[in-house]
Amino acid sequence: MDKTAIKIDDLTFFYNSAEGDGAPPQDVLDRVSLEIERGSFVAVLGHNGSGKSTLARHINALLLPKGGSVSVFGMDTKAEELTLEIRRRVGMVFQNPDNQIVSNVVEEDVAFAPENLGVPTDEIRSRVDEALKMVGMYEFRTHAPHLLSGGQKQRIAIAGVLAMRPECVVFDEPTAMLDPRGRRDVMDIIEKLRREYGSTVILITHHMEEAARADRVVVMSDGRVVMDGTPREVFVRVEELDALGLSVPGTVRLMYELRRQGVDVPLAALSVDECAEALANHFKA
Amino acid sequence: MLKDITLGQYFPGSTVVHRLDPRTKILLVVIYIAALFTANSAAGYLIAFFCLAGAIALSKIRLSVMLKGLKPLIFIILLTSILNLLYGTGEVLAEFWIFRITDGGVRNAVFMALRIIMLVMGTFMLTYTTSPIMLTYGLELLMSPLKKLKVPVHELAMMMSMALRLIPTLIEETDKIMSAQKARGAEFDTGNLIEKARAMLPILVPLFLSAFRRADELATAMEARCYHGGDGRTRLNVLRLAARDYTALTLGVLVLAGIIVLKRFGI
Numbered sequence: 200m201d202k203t204a205i206k207i208d209d210l211t212f213f214y215n216s217a218e219g220d221g222a223p224p225q226d227v228l229d230r231v232s233l234e235i236e237r238g239s240f241v242a243v244l245g246h247n248g249s250g251k252s253t254l255a256r257h258i259n260a261l262l263l264p265k266g267g268s269v270s271v272f273g274m275d276t277k278a279e280e281l282t283l284e285i286r287r288r289v290g291m292v293f294q295n296p297d298n299q300i301v302s303n304v305v306e307e308d309v310a311f312a313p314e315n316l317g318v319p320t321d322e323i324r325s326r327v328d329e330a331l332k333m334v335g336m337y338e339f340r341t342h343a344p345h346l347l348s349g350g351q352k353q354r355i356a357i358a359g360v361l362a363m364r365p366e367c368v369v370f371d372e373p374t375a376m377l378d379p380r381g382r383r384d385v386m387d388i389i390e391k392l393r394r395e396y397g398s399t400v401i402l403i404t405h406h407m408e409e410a411a412r413a414d415r416v417v418v419m420s421d422g423r424v425v426m427d428g429t430p431r432e433v434f435v436r437v438e439e440l441d442a443l444g445l446s447v448p449g450t451v452r453l454m455y456e457l458r459r460q461g462v463d464v465p466l467a468a469l470s471v472d473e474c475a476e477a478l479a480n481h482f483k484a
Numbered sequence: 485m486l487k488d489i490t491l492g493q494y495f496p497g498s499t500v501v502h503r504l505d506p507r508t509k510i511l512l513v514v515i516y517i518a519a520l521f522t523a524n525s526a527a528g529y530l531i532a533f534f535c536l537a538g539a540i541a542l543s544k545i546r547l548s549v550m551l552k553g554l555k556p557l558i559f560i561i562l563l564t565s566i567l568n569l570l571y572g573t574g575e576v577l578a579e580f581w582i583f584r585i586t587d588g589g590v591r592n593a594v595f596m597a598l599r600i601i602m603l604v605m606g607t608f609m610l611t612y613t614t615s616p617i618m619l620t621y622g623l624e625l626l627m628s629p630l631k632k633l634k635v636p637v638h639e640l641a642m643m644m645s646m647a648l649r650l651i652p653t654l655i656e657e658t659d660k661i662m663s664a665q666k667a668r669g670a671e672f673d674t675g676n677l678i679e680k681a682r683a684m685l686p687i688l689v690p691l692f693l694s695a696f697r698r699a700d701e702l703a704t705a706m707e708a709r710c711y712h713g714g715d716g717r718t719r720l721n722v723l724r725l726a727a728r729d730y731t732a733l734t735l736g737v738l739v740l741a742g743i744i745v746l747k748r749f750g751i
Contacts, residue, residue: 299705
């Protein structure tokens with residue numbers, strides 16, 4: 200089996216400007232090339248307008264390249280007859296849970312995608328149950344979504360995507376509208392998804408702490424990929440990230456400031472535990 | 485205050501009436517309306533009345549709830565009755581100025597009032613005992629033969645269920661916008677009708693904007709979840725007609741036939 204899940208080659212994209220505007224279209228994506236391995240967890244970082252959401256929308260053919268190509272599990276997204284298969288294999292979770300729930304009953308909402316795919320009724324039932332159990336919302340299956348909390352709604356939306364049995368899930372700022380608890384729940388589900396299903400996960404975010412949990416971090420700015428590496432490799436580039444308007448995780452910031460004061464500590468401390476250990480080691484020595 | 489608005493008020497339950505297939509219930513309402521408009525005698529109305537009373541009893545919906553639903557219609561009922569009262573023919577019972585009340589008029593007025601009340605209560609039985617989703621699904625299935633005439637049945641049903649889905653969200657949004665405007669000194673409860681209407685403008689504009697944005701995002705999310713129209717769609721909950729549906733429909737047809745026979749023989 201091919202190890203590459205998604206291959207983005209020289210992708211260029213711009214939105215057509217409003218009619219009669221006359222202004223030349225601005226590239227939202229400028230020759231982006233990226234290869235994502237099966238089963239990996241990639242975080243895409245960038246401030247607003249960096250093109251990260253536009254990039255995400257190319258991965259399941261919601262947008263089609265204006266230049267270059269996107270290939271998903273060997274399928275070119277420009278091939279119209281493959282669009283449904285691409286969308287089945289690459290699920291997408293959006294920012295606002297209210298705007299992606301389609302039904303007044305939780306289980307009917309989760310069933311929406313398999314219904315569209317023409318899955319037989321018995322199997323829809325088992326998929327819905329499995330997806331709802333996976334996100335820990337099974338006991339809410341007959342509730343009305345609008346009476347649930349934001350975090351719960353987002354878990355329903357994730358279940359709705361999982362019911363397609365996708366091999367890859369793209370999360371487009373899934374925690375941006377959630378409280379800390381909802382945020383934690385969503386991140387836990389992402390980890391569970393990787394552990395139990397071995398899914399490929401692409402997380403679009405601007406929370407550094409969330410990106411720190413990925414295998415690989417891609418930083419975008421002005422429609423280009425400007426950094427690409429493990430969280431450890433990327434987050435130590437504190438000055439560059441600052442220049443892009445992205446703040447590094449608090450722990451890295453602490454280490455960075457300490458080093459500037461001449462304290463000899465390692466810079467790459469991605470978790471609080473790691474940071475505490477490094478500091479303890481330093482003061483012991 | 486806005487939370488009180490519910491559309492197609494549905495009272496969940498598990499009685500026989502609730503469990504009837506939505507298609508059966510829709511057809512029964514159609515039959516019932518036909519029967520009401522056929523009936524023109526006390527006997528006919530009595531039969532229709534007993535059918536309605538039986539259905540209400542079986543559904544365990546409280547009578548007070550049913551009567552409350554009639555409240556907004558009192559004006560229409562009164563108006564129709566009075567008009568019928570004044571424009572009847574037959575033996576004159578009372579006369580004043582240019583009006584003449586006849587026994588035929590009284591008869592028409594009473595029947596017309598009964599007809600409207602029973603008609604409305606009958607349709608309430610449908611919406612009170614059927615969830616909006618099931619109702620939409622039932623309508624879609626009943627209208628599916630129209631697909632042959634290129635009527636976009638699935639699309640209409642999908643729009644209806646989307647509308648139902650968005651009502652609570654938009655109500656919540658309206659509440660939020662109203663609070664935001666109130667916090668900035670807007671007043672919604674004072675002034676005359678025109679001032680009140682004008683005060684609604686700062687609510688409607690942001691509400692419409694956000695509704696359009698929502699619709700756009702929802703459409704994208706639906707596409708991402710492989711929505712591609714009604715072709716080849718399956719269902720989580722499939723409707724199947726049970727024995728009770730056939731029984732209910734047979735009863736309905738019998739009642740209608742009975743009323744037609746009564747009318748024919750002028751009883």
